[in-house]
Every structure is written in structure tokens, then in C-alpha cells.
Amino acid sequence: MANIQERLQNKPYAEYAYATRPSKMTLFWRRCLIKQIYMFFKLNLKIMIMVVKGHS
Amino acid sequence: MSKVLVLGAGISGHTAALYLKKILGKKHDVIVVSPNSNYQWVPSNIWVGVGLMEPNEVKFKLAPVYKKQGIIYKQALAKSIHPEGGGETDKPFVKISYVEEAKQGEEEVVEFDYLVNGTGPALNFAGTPGLGPDLFTNSVCTYDHAAHSWKNLEVSLTKMENGEHQTFLIGTGHPMATCQGAAFEYALNIAFEVDKRNLSHLADIIWITNEYELGDFGMGGAYIKRGGYITPTKVFTESVLAEYGIRWIKRAGVQKVEEGKAFYELLDGTYHEQEFDFAMLIPGFTGSKMKAFDKADNDITDKIFVPNGMMRVDADYTPKPYEEWKASDWPEIYQSPEYDFMYASGIAFAPPHTMSKPMKSANGTPITPTPPRTGMPSGVIGKVVAQNISYRIKTGKKDHPHKASMTKQAAACIVSAGYGFTKGQAATMTVSPIVPDWEKYPKYGRDINATVGVIGLAGHWMKLFMHYMFIYKAKAKFGWSIIPE
Ligand SMILES: Cc1cc2nc3c(=O)[nH]c(=O)nc-3n(C[C@H](O)[C@H](O)[C@H](O)COP(=O)(O)OP(=O)(O)OC[C@H]3O[C@@H](n4cnc5c(N)ncnc54)[C@H](O)[C@@H]3O)c2cc1C
Numbered sequence: 001m002a003n004i005q006e007r008l009q010n011k012p013y014a015e016y017a018y019a020t021r022p023s024k025m026t027l028f029w030r031r032c033l034i035k036q037i038y039m040f041f042k043l044n045l046k047i048m049i050m051v052v053k054g055h056s
Numbered sequence: 057m058s059k060v061l062v063l064g065a066g067i068s069g070h071t072a073a074l075y076l077k078k079i080l081g082k083k084h085d086v087i088v089v090s091p092n093s094n095y096q097w098v099p100s101n102i103w104v105g106v107g108l109m110e111p112n113e114v115k116f117k118l119a120p121v122y123k124k125q126g127i128i129y130k131q132a133l134a135k136s137i138h139p140e141g142g143g144e145t146d147k148p149f150v151k152i153s154y155v156e157e158a159k160q161g162e163e164e165v166v167e168f169d170y171l172v173n174g175t176g177p178a179l180n181f182a183g184t185p186g187l188g189p190d191l192f193t194n195s196v197c198t199y200d201h202a203a204h205s206w207k208n209l210e211v212s213l214t215k216m217e218n219g220e221h222q223t224f225l226i227g228t229g230h231p232m233a234t235c236q237g238a239a240f241e242y243a244l245n246i247a248f249e250v251d252k253r254n255l256s257h258l259a260d261i262i263w264i265t266n267e268y269e270l271g272d273f274g275m276g277g278a279y280i281k282r283g284g285y286i287t288p289t290k291v292f293t294e295s296v297l298a299e300y301g302i303r304w305i306k307r308a309g310v311q312k313v314e315e316g317k318a319f320y321e322l323l324d325g326t327y328h329e330q331e332f333d334f335a336m337l338i339p340g341f342t343g344s345k346m347k348a349f350d351k352a353d354n355d356i357t358d359k360i361f362v363p364n365g366m367m368r369v370d371a372d373y374t375p376k377p378y379e380e381w382k383a384s385d386w387p388e389i390y391q392s393p394e395y396d397f398m399y400a401s402g403i404a405f406a407p408p409h410t411m412s413k414p415m416k417s418a419n420g421t422p423i424t425p426t427p428p429r430t431g432m433p434s435g436v437i438g439k440v441v442a443q444n445i446s447y448r449i450k451t452g453k454k455d456h457p458h459k460a461s462m463t464k465q466a467a468a469c470i471v472s473a474g475y476g477f478t479k480g481q482a483a484t485m486t487v488s489p490i491v492p493d494w495e496k497y498p499k500y501g502r503d504i505n506a507t508v509g510v511i512g513l514a515g516h517w518m519k520l521f522m523h524y525m526f527i528y529k530a531k532a533k534f535g536w537s538i539i540p541e
Contacts, residue, residue: 019298020291022511030481030512039514043484044521047468050488050506051540054465055436056458 058084058449061150061168063134064344065090065118067098067431068402069174071438071541074532076172077125079446087128087166091155093117095530096199099431099470100523102238104202105336106209106245108475111199114523121532130166131156134175134344137360139395140351148397170445173367173400174438177341180230184339186313187229193313193335196242197235205336209246212334216255222333225318227264229337231309234274234426236265237469239338240293244473247300248481256301262330263297263304264320264337266423268415270294270306273469274425275411278487279500280509286500289485292509296483300473305330307415309423310337325418341426343367343404359394367400368393371408378413383463383493385409389456390441396454399441402434411491431526432467433490435541436460463491466506470519473511482515484508 011017022030029035060080062073065088076086094115103109122129132152139148147167154162179197181188189195194205212222226243228236243263250259263270271277271289278289297304307323318330318337343365348356361367371387385408392398400406407427414424429437440460447457466488474481486508492501500507529539 014303016294016298016303019294021295021299031478033478033513036513036517039510039512040517043486043508043510043514043518046506046508047466047486048540050466050468050486051432051436054488055440055460 058169059167060084060086060170060172060445060449061166062086062088062172062174063090063150064174064176064402064404065092065095066174066176066402066434068176068404068434068438069172070095070118070530071435072172072174072401072442073122073127074125074536075439075442076446077127078537079442080449082126084449085128087130087168088118088122089130089132089134089150089152089166090118091131091133093119093131093156095121097523097527097530098197099238099519101196101199101202102241102245102472103475104199105194105196105205105242106249106475107206111203114199114527116527116531121530125532130154130164132164134346135163136347136349137171137398138349139360139398142349142351142353146351148395169397170449171398172438172441172445173398173404174402175344175346176403178344178365180340180342183342184230184310184312184337187310187337187339191313192315193229193337195339196238196336197338208334209249213249213253213255215333216250216258217253219258221258221260223260223262223331225262225264225330225332225335225337227305227337228266228425229310229313230340231266231311231321231421231423232426233266233338233340234428235338235341236267236273236425237428237430237471239336241471241473242336243302244296244300244471245475247302248474251301259301261300261302262332263302264308264310264318264330265304265306266309266425267306268323268412268424270297270304272412272425274428275487275490276413276492276501278485278492278502278507279504280485280507281504282509286504289509292483296473296511307423309417309421313337321417321419321421321423323415323417323423341403343406360392360398362406364406366406367404369400369405371406373406373408376409381409383461383489383491383495386461386463386491388459388461389444390437391456399445401437401441403429405437429462430467430469432541433460433462433465436465439541463489463493465490470515470522472516472519474516476516478513480513480516480520481511482519483511484515484518
């Protein structure tokens with residue numbers, strides 16, 4: 001998303017200029033296969049437990 | 057033998073029908089009345105809307121599935137409910153009108169012992185002049201709307217490839233529209249597709265929303281643990297939009313649309329216009345406009361439904377200020393208070409009030425999202441209603457051992473923001489419970505440990521995995537019932 005990010009960053013004082021942006025490290029972890037495979041199982045399990053616990 | 061009639065074969069009604077048949081077996085009839093011959097996995101319409109999936113990949117024919125399961129299917133529209141019977145019969149019935157070609161327009165009376173109303177939302181494009189795929193904006197609410205959106209989006213993308221600038225306006229098309237999550241997802245997908253083609257310098261993408269703050273999503277926002285802080289979803293959502301180069305207009309009630317121009321009012325009472333080349337704006341939702349009559353044929357629609365056509369259930373509809381809202385206002389078993397053999401599941405049930413704090417503009421226009429009822433609770437409610445009806449039929453008792461209040465249920469929303477096994481990305485958000493319970497969780501309204509907001513490749517895989525898994529489940533293939541809703 002590099003192009004788009006740059007486009008909005010160039011407009012200081014706009015409302016969106018105050019939004020937090022991901023750092024390079026954050027962007028790396030979002031695509032890191034090992035971390036994402038772990039997240040895939042973790043999130044699926046979390047959601048499954050939530051569904052089952054949410055009704056009787 | 058009992059007859060259970062299910063109206064609507066969407067996420068909720070279809071789930072209810074499958075569980076009813078599974079539990080009740082051959083001894084009892086399960087009848088489904090629904091006008092569309094297809095089941096559609098609505099969440100994947102977003103991918104149809106950006107040309108990444110064909111409508112055929114998100115839908116399948118219902119008739120063979122119902123035949124195999126022993127469910128009676130009528131491709132028809134329910135017109136009116138007669139809970140006390142009428143004319144010659146004392147048995148409750150629904151009047152239906154066929155839409156299938158061979159019987160088009162034919163009317164029929166379908167008797168029932170128990171009724172599940174799973175008719176979902178009617179898309180009220182007429183509520184905003186100029187809105188809708190027949191007029192000046194696009195929609196992704198159904199697979200054919202989404203396919204039509206993709207055609208129009210392709211035109212914009214081609215123009216950009218020829219050097220023309222394009223403005224995209226995506227968001228809510230009515231001051232009280234809901235389903236922000238779907239529109240938000242579509243905006244991110246458009247940004248991704250534009251960027252993929254190296255055209256972002258020619259695009260102005262604008263998110264327009266009736267939310268007081270971004271990240272409200274019609275559920276009063278949420279808090280998530282992130283980066284060592286407890287942050288509101290406002291921060292999370294603004295960050296995602298900024299990352300994707302999308303600017304925003306919030307607290308906006310779209311009043312009217314003309315060709316290439318949307319007119320909106322802000323909460324501060326000012327009126328504005330926004331030009332666009334391509335717009336996808338979610339309409340207001342109403343119930344499915346069914347009528348209800350008593351034995352003497354008197355109109356009792358007001359008793360069964362609230363004014364917008366959604367069905368009254370075991371909720372507390374007493375009007376009260378936001379500060380006095382309680383978790384106990386929300387229904388648990390989705391049973392009609394007037395006729396205890398009728399239930400409403402999914403979007404068809406009338407919520408007691410919004411989840412977001414009601415706001416009015418300086419001119420008195422309500423500008424507040426109505427409550428979302430996403431796929432997960434819609435499916436869970438369908439299942440619980442089916443379990444309770446089956447229990448009543450099998451035991452003859454009137455109690456309800458199964459409950460699914462939205463103040464106890466969690467919801468997960470996976471907002472895809474790019475496609476591809478290694479290039480895809482999605483924001484995964486979970487909240488528990490869906491409706492904030494400030495008595496139980498005085499600090500953040502919800503269980504902060506259960507609430508998640510993460511972005512990454514894993515979310516994309518999950519969205520894709522769920523697409524295949526839920527279509528498999530809806531086709532009632534081997535082991536379908538062990539897959540959670
Ligand atoms: C583009 C989009 C993306 C979404 N993404 C997500 C997501 O990622 N995750 C999520 O959890 N939720 C998502 N949702 C929300 C989810 O799709 C809905 O919550 C869900 O479809 C509601 O289920 P339902 O059965 O109540 O209604 P529907 O699925 O709308 O089904 C209603 C059914 O009733 C039928 N019907 C209507 N009127 C009548 C009548 N008079 N007689 C008989 N039948 C009738 C309709 O034809 C339909 O079959 C999304 C919604 C949209 C629009």
C-alpha cells in the first residue's frame with residue numbers, strides 16, 4: 001500500500017493526517033508466514049470457542 | 057406430526073431449517089418458503105464486487121439440498137401471516153405467492169404449527185431518493201448487485217488506466233443505515249485493486265458514514281488491546297483507512313443522490329454535497345413487509361411487527377433513554393410475545409433499540425447506525441430457535457432450554473482488504489458480547505480479553521477458509537452440523 005499511504009501523508013492538518021500508521025516492522029509481521037500461520041490457528045480457535053460459549 | 061414453516065433461506069432461516077430437519081427427522085414436516093432459488097454466502101459478495109469471484113462461486117441451488125434432506129421447499133414469497141387461521145380453518149397459516157416460473161403468481165395457503173421468520177432485511181433503496189443499482193449508486197448486498205457493481209467499477213478502472221481521475225464514494229446511503237462493516241470492506245478492496253494496478257495517484261477514495269466516530273460499526277464501537285494500550289476501535293479504523301489512502305466524512309446522513317452527486321447532512325446541521333464517479337452506498341434496512349391478520353381478517357400487523365416491518369420478539373421495547381439501556385432489553389429466545397408458536401431469527405427480529413447512542417442533527421434528523429446482526433449471530437439464532445422448537449415438539453413442554461442473547465454472544469468480523477495467498481490481508485475483529493453490557497463490564501462494556509483487532513495475512517486465509525467451510529456447511533454435506541455457526 002506504499003503509494004496510497006504517501007498520497008494521504010502529504011496533506012498535513014487533514015483529519016486523516018492524525019491517524020496512526022503501521023511501522024515497517026508491523027507491516028513485516030503482517031506478512032511473515034510463520035507468525036501468520038500461528039495467528040491463523042490462534043484466531044480460528046478463539047472464534048470457535050466464542051461461538052460455542054455464546055449460546056446454550 | 058407437526059409442521060414447521062421457515063420463511064427465508066438466508067443464513068438464519070437456512071440454518072434453522074437444516075437443524076429442524078436433523079433433530080425432528082421424518083416424523084415431522086419442515087417447509088421452507090423463500091423467493092430466491094439460490095442460497096448465497098453474502099459475505100463473499102465483496103469479492104464479486106471487485107471481480108475476484110464470480111456469482112456462481114458464492115451461491116448454489118437450494119432445491120437439491122432440500123430434496124436430499126427431506127425438507128419441503130416452495131420458491132415463493134410470504135405475503136401475510138394468519139396466526140389464528142381464518143375462513144374455514146383454525147390452523148395458523150401463511151399466504152404465499154410463487155415466484156418460480158412454472159407457478160409464477162400462483163397463491164397458496166401453507167398451514168403450520170410453528171413458524172420461523174428468517175426473512176432478513178428488505179433493502180430500502182427508496183428510503184433515499186436516487187439510491188440503488190437501478191439509479192445512481194451501486195450495492196454489494198446481493199450477488200447480482202455485486203456483479204453489477206464490478207461492471208461499473210471496471211469502467212472506472214479503465215478510465216483511470218487511460219489517465220482519468222476518479223472519485224469513489226463508499227459507505228452508508230441513509231442516515232440510519234447499518235452494515236458499515238460490509239461497506240468498509242468494499243472500500244478497502246477498491247483501494248487494494250486500485251493500488252494493485254498502480255493507479256492510486258488517480259483515485260480519491262472517500263468513506264462516508266453515519267457513525268459518530270469511525271469504528272462504531274453500529275455497535276457503539278469497542279475497545280481492543282493493542283500495542284500496549286487499550287485503544288478504541290476509532291483509532292484502529294482510522295489507521296486502516298489512512299493506511300489504504302481513504303479519507304472520510306463521518307456523522308453524515310445521506311439524504312439524496314443525483315447522477316454523480318450525493319447530498320448529505322452532518323450532525324452539526326450543515327448540508328453538503330460530494331461528487332463521485334463511482335458510489336457504493338448501503339441502503340436503510342426494513343423488515344420484509346409482510347402483513348398479519350387475525351381470525352376475523354382484521355389487520356394485526358402492528359401487533360406482530362414494529363413499524364419498520366421487523367418482528368417483535370421477547371425484547372423490552374419500552375422506549376427509554378440511552379443511559380437506561382440494559383442487557384436484559386435484548387431477546388434470548390426470539391419468540392413472538394403475541395403468538396408463542398412464532399419466532400423470528402437473524403435480521404428479521406426487531407431489536408429493542410440501537411446499540412450506538414442515538415444522535416440527532418441540529419435540524420432534528422436522526423443520524424445513527426441501526427444495530428447490525430452479522431452472519432455469526434444470525435446463524436446461531438437460527439440454530440437456537442430450531443433447537444427450542446424441536447424441544448417443544450418432542451416434549452410437549454413450553455419452556456426454552458436454549459438461549460442466544462446478543463448480550464452474551466460474541467461476533468467475529470473479518471474485513472478482507474486484499475486478495476491472494478501471500479498478498480492478501482484482512483482485519484479480524486472480534487467482540488464479546490456483541491451488545492455492550494456496561495453493568496457486567498463497567499470499564500469497557502465488553503470482555504477486553506475476548507475483543508481482538510488484528511490485521512494480517514492470517515485474516516485473509518480465514519475469510520477464504522470460512523467461505524469454503526460455510527458453503528460446505530450450507531450444502532449440508534457430511535459432518536455439516538459439527539461446523540460451528
Ligand atoms: C456485502 C455484505 C458483506 C457481509 N459480510 C459479513 C461478514 O463478513 N461477516 C458477517 O458475519 N456478516 C456479514 N454480513 C452480514 C450477513 O450477511 C447478514 O447478517 C446475514 O446475511 C443475515 O442473515 P438473515 O438470514 O437474517 O438474512 P438474509 O441472509 O438476508 O436472508 C433472508 C432470506 O429471506 C428471504 N426473504 C425475504 N423476504 C421474504 C419473504 N417475504 N418470504 C420468504 N422469504 C423471504 C430472502 O430471499 C433471503 O433468502 C455481510 C452483509 C453484506 C450485505
